[in-house]
Amino acid sequence: MATQSLMRRLPPVSVVIASLVLVVMLVLVIFAPMIAPMDPRDVASYSLMDMEIPPVFMEGGDSRFLLGTDNQGRDLVSVILFGLRISVVIGLGAVVFAAVLGVVLGLVAGFFGGVVDSIVMRIADIFVSFPTILVALLISGIARAQLSAETMLAWAPLVLIFSIAINEWVQYARTVRASTMVEIARDYVRAAKVIGLPSTRIMGRHILPNIMSSVMVIATINLAGAILTEATLSFLGAGMPPTYPSLGTLIRIGNQFLFSGLWWIAVMPATVLVILVLAVNVIGDYLRDHFNPKLMAR
Amino acid sequence: MTETTRPVLDIRNLRVEYPLANGDTLVAVKDIDLTIRPGEIHALVGESGAGKTTVGNALMGLLQAPGKIAAGSIVIAGKEINLRTGRTEGIVPGRDVGAIFQDPMTSLNPLFTVESQLCEGMLTHLKLSSREAKARALELMKAVGIPEPERRLGSYPHQLSGGQRQRVVIATALACNPQLIVADEPTTALDVSVQAQILKLIRDLADQRGVGVLLVTHNMGVVAEIADRVTIMQNGAVVESGPTREVLTAPKAPYARTLIAAVPPIDTRLDRLPVPSEETQVTLDARATVRRKSAKSETGSRDEVVLSVRDLAVEYGGRGLLRKTLVFKAVKGVSFDVRRGEIFGLVGESGCGKTTVANTIAGLVTQSAGSIDFEGTALGGRREKSIRQSLQMVFQDPYSALNPRLRINAAIAEPILFYKLASNADEARQDAKTLLEAVGLPADAGARFAHAFSGGQRQRIAIARALGPRPSLLICDEPTSALDVSVQAQLLNLLKDLRDLAGLSMLFISHDLAVIRQMCDRVAVMKAGEIVELADTETLFTAPKHEYTRELLRLAPSVERIMGRELASA
Structure with a gap:
């Protein structure tokens, strides 16, 4: 009987698989420099002689290059590992940036209400009425024009994080504001007010811990979105440069050779991207149902 | 009329069980007997968790799965309930058993007019024409004493006061001439003046129409006011049952005596209410x-x-x-x-x-x-x-007065530290412990979260927290x-x-x-x-x-x- 109740608390198989996939990917990302056969950023480590070699399982494959090479002779395994790394870092960065901004503004708007609320939420309305991709293209375009090529190289990830987060925070702000308004009507918040605690303390210590679960859910679902947005931007050429490719950049490069038979250059990184986003989405959906049982089918 | 002496409700050895996730079984109702004759109001009293509402739900076929009737029999107007389905052949809830629930604000559908809600049951159960149903609805509205009944039929629930809504609920319960009405805390959400009117209405219905009423309540005053017989429940079992006057004035069972003694009297002032003291x-x-x-x-x-x-x-x-x-x-x-x-x-x-x-x-x-x-x-x-x-x-509300994410110690120590009434966190925790003891809770209660406590205990914690800053x-x-x-x-x-x-x-x-x-x-x-x-x-x-x-x-x-x-x- 005890095992039965334990079983009931375990998440479904799909979530377990997704979590495993995600853990493996994170390990690969963290230890990429040690795992990858070569460093794609080091021009000396690869040679044009090895260009356009197909994956090992195809005729003409080379055992040194498991998934083949790209048009510059770079090992696709290594390129994808490093690309995955950049994609995940930018995705996480954008989510954290957006979450912090959105949670703070949402808390303040919900807690004080009135004019403060109106101002914050109207700003949010304005931000959300621009398409994410458009704003991101604009920002990276401005950055590209203002910064030298050298600086741009170093700043590209930050510019990407900023461009993605600047739209995404609205979702956090709206959710947090609504949850805050529910919580401030509850007696424990009223009690904290009567005790005389300052507003910052009530928001941080009393309200925030009680609304964090919904923030975590949005963050997980948004992570997938942020990774996809980054890939889109890089695919459009407004993201990471080919010298420091993310998955999106790799797909863009591969796209040029897609119809000349060199399909693996685009398909391999794309497959990794799909698996990553799918895993994150499955976990996000599970968390949402878990924290909000009302959504579950009865 | 041979039927007048036949009980409208006869419950024998009723047992209701809820299987729990860990494989145990919660017995919500333990082998109770209960009989209601036509025109009789039988009150079922007890504290929360006593199982009184479960009895009402069981006989209306409203038990929430996985709850089920495990044993016993329920006979409504001579017809026995099918234990497997929880329903009775030939007895339709809404037609033969009317229900009045606690909250008049939520027991009416806000999207339909009073008329359509009143007539719905009559159209389906009594097969009346809509003209007949409307005439009867009007009659019912008059019977339950709603002013301007013609106009009120066209009203939506939000246009009525709480008392009027509860009258509409009662009218709905009466619509198909039920022989039995289950009233679950019918006046708890109402003010005293409205409560008095609704209670009188229920009493009149029992007297004039011979309806049997099962009145589920926690309020001894309400019991004294209208009930003929009363059954006191504790933890799913019947503690005492009998004519109202007998039970309320000379309770025999110790629990019944404590429960009745705990009711604050309105006509005398007692130095302390006679309940077992937890003072150590x-x-x-x-x-x-x-x-x-x-x-x-x-x-x-x-x-x-x-x-x-x-x-x-x-x-x-x-x-x-x-x-x-x-x-x-x-x-x-x-x-x-x-x-x-x-x-x-x-x-x-x-x-x-x-x-x-x-x-x-x-x-x-x-x-x-x-x-x-x-x-x-x-x-x-x-x-x-x-x-x-x-x-x-x-x-x-003790259930929302404590932050669910804070340990009790932290919740009580917070204002003490904030007003610098203790020089450090250790001292504040000591003060919190003393306060918990002062309100009659064990000092180790502080290590737990709010959800580990009952409503009364939470309210004690809330009092301890309020005393922390040493208010005047x-x-x-x-x-x-x-x-x-x-x-x-x-x-x-x-x-x-x-x-x-x-x-x-x-x-x-x-x-x-x-x-x-x-x-x-x-x-x-x-x-x-x-x-x-x-x-x-x-x-x-x-x-x-x-x-x-x-x-x-x-x-x-x-x-x-x-x-x-x-x-x-x-």
């Missing part, structure tokens, strides 16, 4: 420590005015920037004083503005006019730290109205002890006159945002001057008024 030496020691530490609040003389409220007015709404919005005057010019060491009561029906007064004094709402003087300082929007410290509050005025907003009577009695005793302990003044808000009588030294009766009468408690209860006060006192259901003074002297 630990509690007394802790209280001595609390008294020593809060010595500063005993400086003033007993008659000194601590809180002085003058012409207080509070308005809601009306802050529209571009257009004028409707202004609701919740409080219209209220004045009173609270003296040191006194418990001052504010009593009134829902919507009279008593909670708004409390919130304004506590600083949760800002007044639109008038003044609040607290220990010589005028209170406005912004308040000094020292003022906030000496003014604390206990809220109505404690505002109690309906502190016991969400609790069972025996828990209420213990808490009321506790609040009295604490008042004596620290020379604490209290503003005590309640809708329950009996509770007010037990607790307060002076009382103000509020109606529609104004104080209609303010007097010493004894004077107010023995010689009420205002018509409204007299009416409230007359209508409050009270065991001892109805049963005389032959109550088991406690």
Whole structure:
């Protein structure tokens, strides 16, 4: 009987698989420099002689290059590992940036209400009425024009994080504001007010811990979105440069050779991207149902 | 009519079980017997979790899965319920058994008119034509005493008052001439004056139409008012059953005696309510420590005015920037004083503005006019730290009054640390422990979270938290109205002890006159945002001057008024 109740608390198989996939990917990302056969950023480590070699399982494959090479002779395994790394870092960065901004503004708007609320939420309305991709293209375009090529190289990830987060925070702000308004009507918040605690303390210590679960859910679902947005931007050429490719950049490069038979250059990184986003989405959906049982089918 | 003597409801050895996730079984109802004859009102009383509502649900086929009737029989109007399906062949809930639920605000569908909700059952069960159904609906509306019945038929539920809605619910229950009505806490959500009318209506229905009524309630006054027989339940089992007068005046079972003794009487003031005290030496020691530490609040003389409220007015709404919005005057010019060491009561029906007064004094709402003087300082929007410290509050709902993510120790220590009443976290934790002991909880309770405690225990924790900053005025907003009577009695005793302990003044808000009588030294009766009468408690209860006060006192259901003074002297 005890095992039965334990079983009931375990998440479904799909979530377990997704979590495993995600853990493996994170390990690969963290230890990429040690795992990858070569460093794609080091021009000396690869040679044009090895260009356009197909994956090992195809005729003409080379055992040194498991998934083949790209048009510059770079090992696709290594390129994808490093690309995955950049994609995940930018995705996480954008989510954290957006979450912090959105949670703070949402808390303040919900807690004080009135004019403060109106101002914050109207700003949010304005931000959300621009398409994410458009704003991101604009920002990276401005950055590209203002910064030298050298600086741009170093700043590209930050510019990407900023461009993605600047739209995404609205979702956090709206959710947090609504949850805050529910919580401030509850007696424990009223009690904290009567005790005389300052507003910052009530928001941080009393309200925030009680609304964090919904923030975590949005963050997980948004992570997938942020990774996809980054890939889109890089695919459009407004993201990471080919010298420091993310998955999106790799797909863009591969796209040029897609119809000349060199399909693996685009398909391999794309497959990794799909698996990553799918895993994150499955976990996000599970968390949402878990924290909000009302959504579950009865 | 041979049918008149046949019981409309006959329950034998009913057992209701809920299988639990860990494989155990929760027995919600343990082998109870219950018989209701036509025209009889049978009250089922008990504290929360006693299983009284489950009995009602079982006989209406409303048990929530996985709950099931495990054994026994239910016979409704001579027809037996099918244990497997939970339904009775030939008995249709809504046609043969009418239901009245607790909350009139949610038991009607807000999207349909009164007429369509009343006629729905008649059209499906009685196969009436819509013209006949409408005629009958009108007749029912008249029978339950709704003014302007023709017009009200076209109304939506939100256009009716709570009392009118409950009358519509009763009319719906009666629509198909049921032989049995299950009324689950039918008047708990209503004010006393409306409650009195609804109770009279139910009594009349039983007398005139011969309907049997199963009345599920926790209110002994309601039982005394209309029930013929009463069954007292505890933990799913019947403790005592018999004619109302017999059970209420001379209860035999020990639990029944405690339960009835815990009901605060409205016509006498007791020094303490006769419930088993949880006071131990630990509690007394802790209280001595609390008294020593809060010595500063005993400086003033007993008659000194601590809180002085003058012409207080509070308005809601009306802050529209571009257009004028409707202004609701919740409080219209209220004045009173609270003296040191006194418990001052504010009593009134829902919507009279008593909670708004409390919130304004506590600083949760800002007044639109008038003044609040607290220990010589005028209170406005912004308040000094020292003022906030000496003014604390206990809220109505113990389930939302504690932060679910904070351990009890942290919750109690927070204000102590904030006001620097302890030099470090360890000392504050020690103070929290003492406070927990002073309110009768074990000191190790502090390591747990709020969800580990019952409603009464949570309210004790809330009181301990409010005492932490060593206040001189404690505002109690309906502190016991969400609790069972025996828990209420213990808490009321506790609040009295604490008042004596620290020379604490209290503003005590309640809708329950009996509770007010037990607790307060002076009382103000509020109606529609104004104080209609303010007097010493004894004077107010023995010689009420205002018509409204007299009416409230007359209508409050009270065991001892109805049963005389032959109550088991406690």
